[in-house]
Each structure stands twice: as C-alpha cells, then as structure tokens.
Amino acid sequence: MRPHRAFVPELSDQLWIEGREAHHLLEVLRARPGDRLTLFDGRGNEALAEVVEVGEGRLRVRTLEKKAVRREPDAPVTLYLALLKGEKLADAVRMGTELGVSRFVLLVTRHAVAKTIRRQKLERLRRIAIEAAKQSGRTLLPAVEGPIPLSRVPGVEQGLLAHPEATLRVSEVYQPDRPVALAVGPEGGFAEDEVALLRSRGFTPVTLGRRILKAETAACALVALVTAAYGR
Ligand code: SAH
Numbered sequence: 001m002r003p004h005r006a007f008v009p010e011l012s013d014q015l016w017i018e019g020r021e022a023h024h025l026l027e028v029l030r031a032r033p034g035d036r037l038t039l040f041d042g043r044g045n046e047a048l049a050e051v052v053e054v055g056e057g058r059l060r061v062r063t064l065e066k067k068a069v070r071r072e073p074d075a076p077v078t079l080y081l082a083l084l085k086g087e088k089l090a091d092a093v094r095m096g097t098e099l100g101v102s103r104f105v106l107l108v109t110r111h112a113v114a115k116t117i118r119r120q121k122l123e124r125l126r127r128i129a130i131e132a133a134k135q136s137g138r139t140l141l142p143a144v145e146g147p148i149p150l151s152r153v154p155g156v157e158q159g160l161l162a163h164p165e166a167t168l169r170v171s172e173v174y175q176p177d178r179p180v181a182l183a184v185g186p187e188g189g190f191a192e193d194e195v196a197l198l199r200s201r202g203f204t205p206v207t208l209g210r211r212i213l214k215a216e217t218a219a220c221a222l223v224a225l226v227t228a229a230y231g232r
C-alpha cells in the first residue's frame with residue numbers, strides 16, 4: 001500500500017505532527033512507531049518519513065529521504081472563480097485541486113446568487129484543498145484567496161474566459177508552457193461589461209461546448225483542458 005500522505009508546514013529532519021493531521025493518523029489510521037508515511041510541505045517538497053513516537057494527540061516523525069517528484073503542471077494555473085452558492089465552490093475547489101490549479105481567486109460578480117462568503121466557509125475551502133492535495137499526490141498546496149471584485153482582476157500574461165457565446169476553443173489559443181489564468185462566471189453568467197473588462201485584462205473568451213454547463217462543471221472542464229488534456 002502507498003504510505004499515507006500527511007501535510008506538514010515545514011519539512012525538517014525530526015518533527016511533531018499535531019492537530020487535525022495527527023488526529024487522523026492516530027485515530028483513523030492507528031499509526032504506530034515504525035510506520036512509514038509520506039510528508040509534503042505544500043511548497044513542492046516531499047519526503048519519506050517514519051513514526052518514532054506517538055503521544056497524546058500528536059506524533060513524532062523522522063524524515064528518511066527527500067523525494068524528487070513531478071506532479072505539478074509546468075506553469076502555474078490560476079482560477080478566477082465567481083462566488084457560488086452552497087456546495088458548488090467546495091466541489092470546484094476539490095476537483096480543481098485534483099486537476100492542478102495553483103491558486104483559486106474568488107470573484108464578486110453582478111449576476112451571482114452569493115455576494116459574500118463567510119470566513120468559516122473560506123477556511124473550509126482551504127481544508128478541502130489540503131485534503132484534495134493529499135489525496136491526489138499534489139506537492140504544491142493551492143491557495144484559496146479573495147473574494148475580490150471583478151474589477152480588481154489584474155492584467156494577465158495569458159487568460160481564458162469560459163463564455164457560452166464564444167466560438168474559439170481552448171486548444172486553438174492556449175499555450176501550455178506559459179502561466180495561464182482562467183475565469184469562470186456565476187450561475188447567472190458574466191455581464192457583458194464584465195466580459196469586456198476581463199478581455200481588456202488579457203482574457204480570451206473560449207467555448208466549452210454547445211451546452212450550458214453549471215459553473216462548477218465549467219470550472220472543471222476548463223482546468224482539465226489546460227492540464228489533463230496535455231498530460232500535465
Ligand atoms: N445563463 C448564463 C449561464 C451561466 S453558466 C449565461 O448564459 O452566461 C455559469 C458559467 O459557466 C458561465 O459564466 C461560464 O463561465 C461557464 N460556462 C457554462 N457553459 C459554458 C459553455 N458552454 N462554454 C463556456 N463557458 C461556459
């Protein structure tokens with residue numbers, strides 16, 4: 001069996017794992033001294049480690065060897081995602097993390113049902129990103145930022161905007177070796193002037209097919225077209 005992957009803030013030779021991560025290892029996986037696990041720091045480093053001591057709610061581990069792994073896309077993928085209601089953001093963050101998003105930036109847009117996000121909900125999205133990163137073998141932990149008003153989206157080097165009225169396909173415009181910023185609208189879509197603004201910041205409208213997708217489906221499809229479609 002593949003060793004369990006645990007997220008740690010810092011990869012030192014010896015360290016204590018505490019909090020949620022320790023709880024999971026102790027209560028669910030029943031970790032014991034001598035057990036092997038994989039540690040990753042969310043900044044690109046991974047190491048094989050061994051449990052040396054288990055204590056009350058925490059365990060001490062020793063790193064055995066650092067591993068060179070390549071599981072990240074070659075260039076960063078930023079996803080600008082409109083605030084969505086209910087579990088939709090959670091779904092988008094989980095699937096986007098599995099598919100290689102480096103950074104999620106939540107957007108306040110005009111036709112959105114959700115206008116704000118509570119702090120606890122933002123924290124939960126970050127935990128979902130950690131879980132999805134662990135489970136999918138990511139070595140970088142994606143950031144979940146925002147929400148920011150759409151007008152504050154900066155100019156980008158390469159941008160793709162999912163827009164049902166677009167005719168261009170991702171494969172016709174996307175250059176996979178350059179960083180890319182993606183934008184996906186809310187349930188009510190982007191307003192015309194929002195589309196114009198994003199265009200002026202370097203985003204090219206692209207189609208995701210002939211059907212109207214839910215925003216979280218669109219986010220997933222768009223990310224897959226810039227990572228999975230290129231084997232990255
Ligand atoms: N009534 C809205 C639908 C919004 S769907 C409209 O007509 O714009 C939510 C978001 O998913 C959209 O803002 C867009 O970013 C994305 N999306 C959904 N279907 C799409 C498609 N076929 N092509 C490109 N983007 C799509």
